[in-house]
Amino acid sequence: MKSTPLGYLFTFLAFSVFAIQDGLSKHLGETHSPVQVAMVRYWAFVAFALFLAMRSSGGLSVAVNTKRPFLQILRGLILFLQILISIVAFTQVGLAQSQAIFAAGPIFVALLSMPILGEKVGWRRWTAILFGLVGVVIMLAPSGDGFNSYIWLPLICAVLGAIYGIATRLVSRDDQPSTSFFYLAIVGFIGSNLLGPFFWTPFTPAGWSLMIGLCCTGIVGHLALIKAYENLDAVIVQPISYWQLVLGAMIAVTVFGEVLRWNTVVGAVIVVGAGLFTVWREWVVSRRAKRAEEEARV
Numbered sequence: 436m437k438s439t440p441l442g443y444l445f446t447f448l449a450f451s452v453f454a455i456q457d458g459l460s461k462h463l464g465e466t467h468s469p470v471q472v473a474m475v476r477y478w479a480f481v482a483f484a485l486f487l488a489m490r491s492s493g494g495l496s497v498a499v500n501t502k503r504p505f506l507q508i509l510r511g512l513i514l515f516l517q518i519l520i521s522i523v524a525f526t527q528v529g530l531a532q533s534q535a536i537f538a539a540g541p542i543f544v545a546l547l548s549m550p551i552l553g554e555k556v557g558w559r560r561w562t563a564i565l566f567g568l569v570g571v572v573i574m575l576a577p578s579g580d581g582f583n584s585y586i587w588l589p590l591i592c593a594v595l596g597a598i599y600g601i602a603t604r605l606v607s608r609d610d611q612p613s614t615s616f617f618y619l620a621i622v623g624f625i626g627s628n629l630l631g632p633f634f635w636t637p638f639t640p641a642g643w644s645l646m647i648g649l650c651c652t653g654i655v656g657h658l659a660l661i662k663a664y665e666n667l668d669a670v671i672v673q674p675i676s677y678w679q680l681v682l683g684a685m686i687a688v689t690v691f692g693e694v695l696r697w698n699t700v701v702g703a704v705i706v707v708g709a710g711l712f713t714v715w716r717e718w719v720v721s722r723r724a725k726r727a728e729e730e731a732r733v
Contacts, residue, residue: 439666439667441662441666442662442663442665442666442667442671443667443675445659445660445662445663445666446659446660446663446667446671446672446675447675447678448655448659449656449657449659449660449663450656450675450676450678450679450682451678451679451682452652452655452656452659453652453656453679454534454678454679454682454683454686455652455682455686456649456652456653456656457521457525457530457534457679457683457686458530458683458686458687458690458691459645459648459649459652460472460521460522460525460649461522461525461526461530461691462645463522463642463645463646463649464522464523464525464526465526466642467636467638467642468634468635468636469518469519469520469522469523470519470627470630470631470633470634471631471634471635471636472522472646472649473515473518473519473522473623473627473631474627474628474630474631475646475649475650476518476627476649476650476653477515477620477623477624477627477628478624478650479650479651479653479654480620480623480624480650480653480654481620481621481623481624483620483653483654483657484616484617484619484620484621485617485620487613487616487617488613488616488617491611491613492611492613495617497611497613497614498611498613498614498616498617499614499617500614501606501609501610501614501618502609502610503605503606503609503610506602506605506606507606507610507614507615507618507619507622508618508622509602510599510602510603510606510615510618510619510622511618511619511620511621511622511623511626512622512623512626513595513598513599513602514599514619514622514623515622515623515626515627516595517592517595517596517599518623520588520591520592520595521533521537521588521589521592523585523588524585524588524589524592527583527585527588528583528585528586528588528589529687529691529693530683530684530686530687530691530693531683531684531687531688531693531695531699532574532586532589532693532696532699533588533589533592534589534679534680534683534684534687535574535680535684535699535702535703535706536571536574536575536589536590536592536593536706537589537592537593537596537680538593538677538680538703538706538707538710539567539568539570539571539590539593539706539710540593540596540597540600540710541567541597541673541710541713541714542563542564542567542568542571542597542706542709542710542713543593543594543596543597544597544600544601544713545560545563545564545713545717546564546597547597547598547601548601551601551605557716557720559712559716560712560713560716560717563709563710563712563713563716564709564713566705566708566709567705567706567709567710567713569705570701570702570703570704570705570706570709571590571593571702571706572702573698573701573702573705574698574699574702574703574706575587575590575702576698603615660672673714674711674714677707677710677711680703680707
């Protein structure tokens with residue numbers, strides 16, 4: 436199992452930067468259209484993807500060649516839609532509560548992996564899934580201020596993220612990472628630039644500074660995450676990703692003056708616990724399957 440101090444450093448850096456990126460998205464989303472914010476983000480994203488593709492083995496021509504074009508385009512569209520919805524969620528629901536509901540992603544991945552990937556889920560993971568869904572319901576419960584109709588947006592984001600994760604597993608069977616990353620960027624770039632001009636409002640100098648900061652955090656975060664996966668196994672990286680939830684809550688309270696409600700905290704604790712257990716069980720099952728394959732070859 437890969438495990439280095441450098442890997443842990445890159446992992447914490449990646450999810451710390453992503454938490455800051457969410458804060459910047461919330462701030463920009465309060466004064467500009469999510470489509471406009473996403474469009475500028477994709478300008479930097481596609482430049483970064485082209486840079487990685489040209490540096491990969493075989494260069495850009497290999498990165499463009501995909502065996503799963505429909506699935507690659509679908510992944511790009513899902514991520515683009517998720518970015519738009521998440522920006523609205525940050526502004527209308529709040530950064531802390533949105534990220535807490537986003538944390539249910541691994542629960543929905545486990546739930547969707549059965550019909551889509553044909554994976555078998557035992558009673559342990561079923562129990563974790565049910566507990567996780569209970570945590571989501573607690574977070575969705577109306578507060579003393581009444582029911583916020585926008586509360587469904589972060590839940591939609593979590594489900595989209597799970598579908599994106601399943602699609603990523605499927606394309607990884609046939610395409611290399613540089614190909615998946617290239618299509619992820621280019622599809623969102625095309626979509627955002629088709630819509631962006633209709634939603635454009637001029638940025639102030641301060642707005643451009645924040646926008647440049649948002650683009651930079653995206654590049655730094657993805658670079659750090661790539662380095663993290665080079666040095667750590669996914670089963671270690673996934674639990675550390677919940678650091679983004681903790682730091683995001685701190686930013687929400689200290690910078691935006693949000694109030695952490697009891698149902699958000701309790702629900703998030705349940706969801707994170709269920710998510711950690713689900714990821715651990717998936718790792719155990721996958722190791723058992725690999726061991727069985729190795730023994731069968733012998």
